[in-house]
Amino acid sequence: MGTYKVVITDREYETIDHERRILKEIDADLYDYQVKDAEDIIRVAKDCDAMIVQYAKITKEVIGQLDKCKIIARYATGYDGIDIKAATDRGIFVTNVNDYCSQEVSTHALALLLELVQKTGRFDRWTREGKWGYQCGLPFSGLKEQIVGVIGFGKIAQAYIEKVKPLCKEIWAYDKFVPPEVMVNSGVRPKSFEELICGADYISLHAPLTDDTYHMFNKDTFKIMKPTAGLINVARGGLICEDHLINALRQKEIGCAALDVLETEPIASDNPLLDMENVVLTPHIGWYSKKSQEILQSTPAKEVVRALRGQIPRNLVNKALDR
Secondary structure, eight states, X not given: OXXXXXXXXXXXXXXXXXXXXXXXXXXXXXXXXXXXXXHHHHHHHTTOSEEEESXXXXXXXXXHTOSSOOEEEESSSOOTTBOHHXXXXXXXXEEOOOSSOHHHHHHHHHHHHHHHHHOHHXXXXXXXXXXXXXXXXXXXXXSTTOEEEEEOOSHHHHHXXXXXXXXXXXXXXXXXXXXXXXXXXXXXXXXXXXXXXXXXXXXXXXXXXXXXXXXXXSHHHHHHSOTTOEEEEOSOGGGXXXXXXXHHHHTTSXXXXXXXXXXXXXXXXXXXXXXXXXXXXXXXXXXXXXXXXXXXXXXXXXXXXXXXXXXXXXXXXXXXXXX
């Protein structure tokens, strides 16, 4: 019997060798589950000293039943599935992984942008189907005279901007938390949200999911976008109201979309997006590289070690506990 009990509620990774190796430092027993319902999480984690979570929702109800948990560490940058206030009220650290996959996600966003512009993957399919020539892909135009809009100005957004700069006419950015002069110094034009969505030819989302950003792209947003505009999302599925997006694409209020994240994952087999020729879908893979996965899996375990040793975690979300 180890000194500590650490529970993984759920994970999609092939092995947890990194976690086991790191947690051995503190003589912790690691219990590996695939549970997401509140009742099941409480059953397996009620007496845990630490919890590592990927997709499971850690609600106020769950947190209220944790007898001695010191930390909830998430395998992700986002932490919208965890009730931060409830954890803070109980004195439980919440941590994320905030410094990984910037290059991977920004490169994936660039790949999706280029697919919307050049339709390379679709031309490959059309060619295999016996369709030869550019006509089946009309309309499409080059990127050099287009305006690319970026929602958010964090590390991933900035990495994306640097990759896109040589390819397009101009880059606009919106982030209400970033001073305009910072954007100007990075070679982009700061815009209000409305200015950006009205004027950009392609819009790439790099914002966190919060109460303020939930469904920031909805029927009202789509009505004022360019009818030829393309929307790219590599951030969080909840930034877009999916039903409204489907309707906007059907009504030709916008031109196309490329999505690596969706409101419900994995995508349902009857989702209308699957049958739309002007939609590109990838299965939430933008974050992946061998190195980024290693960081993603190792960081929560390292934070658990710090917390159980009485230290403040490095990627602390609920800063009120940084005493």
